[in-house]
Amino acid sequence: MGFDFFYSESINNQMIGYETNQGISLQGNSINLLQTIKDESINLVVTSPPFALQRQKSYGNKEQNEYVDWLCEFGKAVYPKLKNDGSFVIDIGGAYEKGTPVYSLYQFRVLIKLCDEIGYDLAQPFYWHNPSALPAPIEWVNKRKVRAKTSVNTVWWLCKNAELCKANVSNVLTPYSARMQRLIRHPEEFIKEEGTIRPSGHILGMSSWSKDNGGAIPPNLLQFSNSESNSQYLKYCKDFGITSHPARFPVSLPEFFIKFLTDTGDLVVDIFAGSNTTGYVAERLNRKWVSFELSKDYVANSIFRFIDEEYEAKELYDEIMTNRFVQVMNKQPVLFTC
Template sequence: MNHIGYETELGQCICGDSLKELEKLEDGSVNLVVTSPPFALQRKKEYGNEEQNNYVDWLCRFGEIVYKKLREDGSFVIDIGGAYKKGEPSYSLYQFKVLIKMCDVIGFKLAQPFYWHNPSALPSPIEWVNKRKLRAKTSVNTVWWFCKNPKLCKADVTKVLTPYSERMQKLIKNPDEFVKEDNVLRPSGHMLNKASWSKNNGGAIPPNMLQFPNSESNSQYLRYCKKLNVKGHPARFPAALPEFFIKFLTDEGDLVVDIFGGSNTTGQTAEKLLRKWKSFELSKEYVASSVFRFSENEKAAQSYYEEIMSDGWITIGDGQQSLFCDYNLNAR
């Protein structure tokens, strides 16, 4: 094993160039690639981000390989945030240019656009929002859900139903109080009848606007980073985001890949959901600290971290204590 990183019972986090690591995978073997690449921001970030002028071609190089590695029923999900053009308060179109090239050049189909609203987002960009007060803060990312074949693409929305509202629960319990007439055609074109509206389907179909706060503050990952004086990854997405798409688009035992692993939120989520997974991350420091998500205690966390930083490879045992400790998929 020449890799730097670690493996668990179901997956591997590998320090390496995703372009090279992706090529090692068998064509048509991946069920889902879900990732959040570095955004095309004007200000350079420590985790690395491409210039806006080069960004579309750069990201689509990964898309070309992902297309080959996906199964015919597989999906490619990209969380991609917005940015402003340099020196002026006008919005860049780079994420939409990515969308067009992925579809028109590489061959993906846009299964459906999603949008992630982070209600805890801080006001940005600073120049146009905080200082000059010319724009509202940006709190919504585009999330492109691509597939190879929309007729074959694996998806089951019943796996990601949302809890019914209080009013809907009352309607299901006693439809006569809410539906006075049966089989009434609404102005929207929907037929309103008691039988269909009062049926309990286990939850409501979710919208394509996903609202998850990105306000992690006391997770095991961050606690160990603080205790061991290790700087955590500054641009993590909440576990709820990959969780939604992993549940929606895969089954247990399927292979989930993250090509910009960061702190390996996707890998931890996939492991908890009993999916096989691979996570690729170019930074050795981020790979090493991401092992905190799978460490059973502080001593193990420090040992794993030091071994990976020394170019080592860690095999985390089959004990489930280390894999699942301090992690709640239902937490929002």
């Protein structure tokens, strides 16, 4: 294992699911496993913890009344491991109070506690809209029809120091609209006079609007469909009769923040790895990565993201399930679009 961000002799083979060219998947409690990483080593933690839902899920979500303290313990463990310019990004879904159509404030209480008690700065809130979200919660949306469906998650972008926090929006520019492309080519059609002042107070100039910056600055409302159905991960789970992780977030979500907040060779960590979408993306983007996952089953089946040969994937899955340390070296994970 050639990763210099671990404390020497802190990792044993029983913790390791598998190792790739860029990263390592570890099984165990994230709070304990974070202690194996040297302080001020991590550039980005991007994760999607189990949400505080009213119904218990197979991946082990907490009840709302204990959720805030539970999640903030992980935030407390992450804090000293981040570099001074590092970021902590949490995708956290909404929920309703038990037995009533009152929207829970738990994700906001998590944010306030992380900032007021642990010391994080809120760099910027993001919101992830999933246009393929199913109508939920069932009681208030489908049955009684008194609420709109929930299709937006809050994504808190936190950092240790907002002034130092590494970020480059130029790495996540979005394609220009057809109208903007035309404005760049023919600004005279849109701006009749240099220095025109709009009602908003903005001063328009042909020279500034005709400059092609390579794309548009993205908004903090991210729209990524979470409708994965034909990925390699799901295919192999189905072929082998293995239960896939039921709450995967789309590749595009960690991809956005890894590109935005890190550089090539930086260290990216996911403390609730699930099917290891984050590690998969980090590997493709040539970042070092570490994933922590409590369930051995999910650690083992996440190997399917990194192996394109079906027979080999099943063989390595079986080895992980029998506590054998697996290495997947000199291979690039194949990108299967959803």
